[in-house]
Amino acid sequence: LPAGLSQWFPALEVLDVSGTGLAELGAELLALPRLHTLLAKNNRLGGPGSLPKGLRQAPLGHSLRVLNLSGNRFAEVPPALLGLRGLRSLSLGGNRLHGIPPDIQELRSLEFLYLGGNFITSIPPELANLPSLSYLVLCDNKIQSIPPQLAQLHSLRSLSLHNNLLTYLPREILNLVHLEELSLRGNPLVVRFVRDLTYNPPSLQELAGRTIKTRNVPYTPSDLPENLVRYLSLASNCPNPKCGGVYFDSCVRQIKFVDFCGKYRLPLMHYLCSPECSSPCSSASQSSTSQSESDSEDEASVAARRMQKVLLG
Amino acid sequence: MEQPVQTETWKARSLEELVRILHRIFAEDKISVEEVQALMESYESNPEEWLQYAKFDQYRYTRNLVDSGNGKFNLMILCWGEGHGSSIHDHTDSHCFMKILQGNLKETLFEWPEKKGNDEMTKKSERVLRENQCAYINDSIGLHRVENISHTESAVSLHLYSPPFDSCNTFDQRTGHKHKVKMTFYSQFGERTLC
Numbered sequence: 001l002p003a004g005l006s007q008w009f010p011a012l013e014v015l016d017v018s019g020t021g022l023a024e025l026g027a028e029l030l031a032l033p034r035l036h037t038l039l040a041k042n043n044r045l046g047g048p049g050s051l052p053k054g055l056r057q058a059p060l061g062h063s064l065r066v067l068n069l070s071g072n073r074f075a076e077v078p079p080a081l082l083g084l085r086g087l088r089s090l091s092l093g094g095n096r097l098h099g100i101p102p103d104i105q106e107l108r109s110l111e112f113l114y115l116g117g118n119f120i121t122s123i124p125p126e127l128a129n130l131p132s133l134s135y136l137v138l139c140d141n142k143i144q145s146i147p148p149q150l151a152q153l154h155s156l157r158s159l160s161l162h163n164n165l166l167t168y169l170p171r172e173i174l175n176l177v178h179l180e181e182l183s184l185r186g187n188p189l190v191v192r193f194v195r196d197l198t199y200n201p202p203s204l205q206e207l208a209g210r211t212i213k214t215r216n217v218p219y220t221p222s223d224l225p226e227n228l229v230r231y232l233s234l235a236s237n238c239p240n241p242k243c244g245g246v247y248f249d250s251c252v253r254q255i256k257f258v259d260f261c262g263k264y265r266l267p268l269m270h271y272l273c274s275p276e277c278s279s280p281c282s283s284a285s286q287s288s289t290s291q292s293e294s295d296s297e298d299e300a301s302v303a304a305r306r307m308q309k310v311l312l313g
Numbered sequence: 314m315e316q317p318v319q320t321e322t323w324k325a326r327s328l329e330e331l332v333r334i335l336h337r338i339f340a341e342d343k344i345s346v347e348e349v350q351a352l353m354e355s356y357e358s359n360p361e362e363w364l365q366y367a368k369f370d371q372y373r374y375t376r377n378l379v380d381s382g383n384g385k386f387n388l389m390i391l392c393w394g395e396g397h398g399s400s401i402h403d404h405t406d407s408h409c410f411m412k413i414l415q416g417n418l419k420e421t422l423f424e425w426p427e428k429k430g431n432d433e434m435t436k437k438s439e440r441v442l443r444e445n446q447c448a449y450i451n452d453s454i455g456l457h458r459v460e461n462i463s464h465t466e467s468a469v470s471l472h473l474y475s476p477p478f479d480s481c482n483t484f485d486q487r488t489g490h491k492h493k494v495k496m497t498f499y500s501q502f503g504e505r506t507l508c
Contacts, residue, residue: 094465114395114464139396140464157372
């Protein structure tokens, strides 16, 4: 890029240097105070120094809203761009990313995040700390599981997960009430009822903790060592609404199928407090694989009806 | 559409001319698939002529009506952002022509699932359609999924459906189960339609 760029074009708002073979975006860009859209697709960016130093503090760091770096050679999300607090849209599609840094949560204004076509294997739960994220694309990667925290992305309208390595989804995904688009095709989603048989029996500490919680055995902080007081405060309620139980570390992972009126079955991972605790119809699911099997009227079936529209729309 | 009575070799030199010739062809009783496909392919995509119809949505692909063909056909432009794709769908007994105006689209053909089946649907073939190519499908050929597999480029396609239809079935690839859906237009004649 020419050295005098910010002097010649101080009012520049949109710059498209896509397909120009650039190996680095230099400091010439930093002093462009009105630049809100920078498109640099299909270049040779990705090495160290691809983005200019001091981006966060520069005028460009405050003005930039849209950054498209798709079709380059980034093997990691460049740390230099994590300081772009005003950034609304980021695309790193078609690069060589193997992961997403937890510090992605620093992009507080991010609404649109395109990471399709990389080699990403897992998603950090910190991604869920982006309060305005409405469009998340993770298709064509190597993702094996979705962290349940992703359900905290209340603004999410579209989630693209197709062509990954997912076998199930966390049941919390049903909490995404604004989700209108969800793509799951091309994942090895389990289709038959699966019960995780590697159940590690609870420790004595866990059993004692469960008893105290479910029987409401009274205690005060002076009765117990501090670490046990803290332990007791970490009890999780069993997600099965018909069970009043709690669990600490030991739980059963059960794949339950949420059946959308016999037309679509989505395997959702449930955490239950013990193998004996299971929703009334799961024993029915074990014996029958008929498509007319459906959820009992718990909150999952209400969310399921909503999700059907999303999945088949 | 049956065997051609007379097959013309048309050359549409602009989008406007394409629409005019289509009106003439569809005014006849007998229409040839090959003739329409050749006509669609003959039009060399010129973005200036269709940019007004090409309205993109960031979340999913859009359908933008260009011409309603006196009720005989619908001509529309579909805009596909990076990674956008359709479900597997049928064509409600209509003819469907799809011409690429910009970018590339991958078309995957599927067999019709068994009536009482519960199995993964069978892929017949797949191909990537390039700019100005025109594909044809109808229900007797099979079902298809269309997607923009590019992570860097958007795609624009020109579709002709005859007779026009506003609902079709979408299919779950893993089970073959179908589900009727209503289709809507994102814009009509260049104006955004809100629904």
